[in-house]
Amino acid sequence: MKRTELSGGVRERLVRLPDPYQISRILSRREAVSSSAMEGTHSTLDELLIADEDDGQVGQAVRQVRDYALALERFVPSALIQGRQIFQIELIQSLHRSVLGHDASYRDTPGDFRQEVVWIGGNGHIVYSVYNPPPPAEVPYFLEETLDYMREDGMQMMTQSLITLMALAHAHFEAVHPFRDGNGRVSRLLLPLMMAAKDQVPLYLSPYIELHKQAQQKLNWFPLIGFVSNAIVQTVQELRITREALRILHAVWLTRRIFRKGSAALRTLKILAAYPVLTAPKLGTLLSITPPAANTAINQLCQVGIMRERTGYARNRIYASDEVLGILNRPFSEEPIVPKANR
Known part of the structure; x- marks a missing residue:
């Protein structure tokens, strides 16, 4: 060796x-x-x-x-x-x-x-x-x-x-x-x-x-x-199992609504594996988009259950993707749970 x-x-x-x-x-x-x-x-x-x-x-x-x-x-x-x-x-x-x-x-x-x-x-x-x-x-x-x-x-x-x-x-x-x-x-x-x-x-x-x-x-x-x-x-x-589960999850998300090509919401889907918890300002920085565009993207993803607001605050809100966290935070060696696609 x-x-x-x-x-x-x-x-x-x-x-x-x-x-x-x-x-x-x-x-x-x-x-x-x-x-x-x-x-x-x-x-x-x-x-x-x-x-x-x-x-x-x-x-x-x-x-x-x-x-x-x-x-x-x-x-x-x-x-x-x-x-x-x-x-x-x-x-x-x-x-x-x-x-x-x-x-x-x-x-x-x-x-x-x-x-x-x-x-x-x-x-x-x-x-x-x-x-x-x-x-x-x-x-x-x-x-x-x-x-x-x-x-x-x-x-x-x-x-x-x-x-x-x-x-x-x-x-x-x-x-x-x-x-x-x-x-x-x-x-x-x-x-x-x-x-x-x-x-x-x-x-x-x-x-x-x-x-x-x-x-x-x-x-x-x-x-x-x-x-x-x-x-x-x-x-x-x-790591390989996790990556595959996240790939399948991304495909499932695409069945939940029609995303406009190049939209902030569609681009957000691509970064949720690395940032499953974020704020609108953080998303704006990551995607180089305006605050209104960041808020619109988050709202669209919340409407279809991809993200959820965690704080209950009127300001300084923190959003999370519970489905991503469920995959990433599972006990070691336990099979990930991935939701089924919408028909």
């Missing part, structure tokens, strides 16, 4: 995906929801998308989850540009600050390495711990060793696949446990960054990991590599 390949036919599947980045904004938010949920911070895709349009009333949990998604949007492009040299101590600290910056319960300064001994398992007492990460004084050394591995500064760059790199780096980072909290989120953020740094389409694996979290093998290399391999294959398959 070449070191730039993923596994089997996964790379070929990715290449066949039409415009793989088209709904990446949604995928990054699904990733944020799943990754944060594993750490006890809960939000929903709907809440994140509404926060994108109006963050004035966002609660702390939603803000934290949204910070995770924004970190992906910030650092994945950097990884594509910088390649594997992005994996430096400063990146790890920046990622931690990004996901813990709005966590009022975090006792340390986000981005600073822990200064206390920690342990994993044991029901609150180190005597019964399952695993003991290195003491605080040794964290920088072992983290740098992990980052050396991620930069492929050794011979492994000649022999190991990207999947092996991802699996072992993920395990080693969590073993170092550089922060008092937030290590899992930072570790999962690093997975798509490692893909992007190798010129691969970055996949967001947390929905799969959340579903199968009991199956992860800690520091047991072969099962762990197999776990990451399965996560990649199943995530690609999930």
Whole structure:
């Protein structure tokens, strides 16, 4: 296997995906929801998308989850540009600050390495711990060793696949446990960054990991590599199913009314997969149309059940496509529900 390949036919599947980045904004938010949920911070895709349009009333949990998604949007492009040299101590600290910056319960300064001994398992007492990460004084050394591995500064760059790199780096980072909290989120953020740094389409694996979290093998290399391999294959398959469901949904919408060619309403249908929650001003910006044209398009889509007003406000209204959200927000591996076409 070449070191730039993923596994089997996964790379070929990715290449066949039409415009793989088209709904990446949604995928990054699904990733944020799943990754944060594993750490006890809960939000929903709907809440994140509404926060994108109006963050004035966002609660702390939603803000934290949204910070995770924004970190992906910030650092994945950097990884594509910088390649594997992005994996430096400063990146790890920046990622931690990004996901813990709005966590009022975090006792340390986000981005600073822990200064206390920690342990994993044991029901609150180190005597019964399952695993003991290195003491605080040794964290920088072992983290740098992990980052050396991620930069492929050794011979492994000649022999190991990207999947092996991802699996072992993920395990080693969590073993170092550089922060008092937030290590899992930072570790999962690093997975798509490692893909992007190798010129691969970055996949967001947390929905799969959340579903199968009991199956992860800690520091047991072969099962762990197999776990990451399965996560990649199943995530690609999930993306293909989602894209097909959205294609069918678009065809169903076209049966609900006659859309004038080139109309704002017809053009809106094409962007609802990426923006299933939006405002009239946002639609005007996305389509470069006037406010009256944006409002007319939204009203036409509301009349046939493609969109729905969510706030009940007279002003600053937020609209959503519940059918798109139903497809995008379904549990991982669950078949999407697509409405039937009008006869």
